[in-house]
Amino acid sequence: EAGVVQSPRYKIIEKKQPVAFWCNPISGHNTLYWYLQNLGQGPELLIRYENEEAVDDSQLPKDRFSAERLKGVDSTLKIQPAELGDSAVYLCASSSDRGHTGELFFGEGSRLTVL
Amino acid sequence: GENVEQHPSTLSVQEGDSAVIKCTYSDSASNYFPWYKQELGKRPQLIIDIRSNVGEKKDQRIAVTLNKTAKHFSLHITETQPEDSAVYFCAARNPRRGGADGLTFGKGTHLIIQP
Numbered sequence: 001e002a003g004v005v006q007s008p009r010y011k012i013i014e015k016k017q018p019v020a021f022w023c024n025p026i027s028g029h030n031t032l033y034w035y036l037q038n039l040g041q042g043p044e045l046l047i048r049y050e051n052e053e054a055v056d057d058s059q060l061p062k063d064r065f066s067a068e069r070l071k072g073v074d075s076t077l078k079i080q081p082a083e084l085g086d087s088a089v090y091l092c093a094s095s096s097d098r099g100h101t102g103e104l105f106f107g108e109g110s111r112l113t114v115l
Numbered sequence: 116g117e118n119v120e121q122h123p124s125t126l127s128v129q130e131g132d133s134a135v136i137k138c139t140y141s142d143s144a145s146n147y148f149p150w151y152k153q154e155l156g157k158r159p160q161l162i163i164d165i166r167s168n169v170g171e172k173k174d175q176r177i178a179v180t181l182n183k184t185a186k187h188f189s190l191h192i193t194e195t196q197p198e199d200s201a202v203y204f205c206a207a208r209n210p211r212r213g214g215a216d217g218l219t220f221g222k223g224t225h226l227i228i229q230p
Contacts, residue, residue, distance in 0.1 A: 004158075040222075040223070041222055041223065042119075042121075042204045042206075042220030042221050042222050042223050043159065043204070043218075043220050044220070045218070045219075091158070091159070103149070103161050103164070104149075104161070104218060106158040106159050106160070107158060108157070108158050109158060
C-alpha cells in the first residue's frame with residue numbers, strides 16, 4: 001500500500017513568488033492534515049480536512065495561505081506571496097479514523113526555501 | 116488550546132543504557148498521547164501511543180507511562196542501540212466536537228546514542 005505522497009520534495013523560490021504543494025493521502029483516509037515544521041521544532045497544525053470540508057483552519061494564515069481538497073481525496077496548499085519566514089518543511093498527513101485510534105501517517109514533506 | 120512541553124531538548128546516552136523523555140500537557144480533556152520518531156530528513160513515524168484509560172504500555176524496548184493527575188507522560192527506551200538515534204516528538208490529542216482532531220506536538224528531543 002502506498003503511503004502519503006507529497007510533491008515537490010524541495011522547492012526554492014524568491015520572496016513574493018507563489019508556491020503550491022500537493023498531497024495524496026493513503027487510499028480510504030478521510031482525514032487529511034497539513035502541518036508546518038520549522039527546523040528543530042515539532043509539527044504545527046495548519047489545517048485539517050474531514051473529506052472535503054476544512055474543519056479546523058484556525059492556525060492557517062489566511063492572508064497568504066490557502067488550501068483545498070475539492071473531491072475529498074488529494075489536497076493542495078498554496079502560499080501567495082511567499083515570505084522569507086515561510087521557509088520550512090510542509091508535512092501532509094492522513095488518518096482513517098475519527099479520532100479513536102489516532103495514528104497519523106505522514107508524507108515525506110515538502111521543503112520550502114524562500115530567498 | 117492544548118500546550119505540550121517536552122524535555123530535554125537533547126539527550127545523549129551510552130549505547131546499552133536507558134533513555135527517558137518527558138512531556139507535560141495542559142488540557143485535562145486530552146485523551147490520546149502518541150510518540151513519533153523522526154530520523155534526519157525523514158517523515159515522523161508513530162512508535163508507540165497510550166490512551167488516557169491506561170497507565171502504562173510496553174512494546175519490546177519501548178514503554179510509555181501516563182500520569183493523568185499530574186498531566187505528564189514519558190517515553191522510556193531500554194538497551195539503546197545506534198538506530199535509536201533520532202528526534203522524538205510527544206503529542207497530545209484533545210477530542211472536540213466528537214471528531215478527529217489534529218495533534219499538538221512537543222518541540223522534540225534529539226536523542227544521541229554514543230557508541
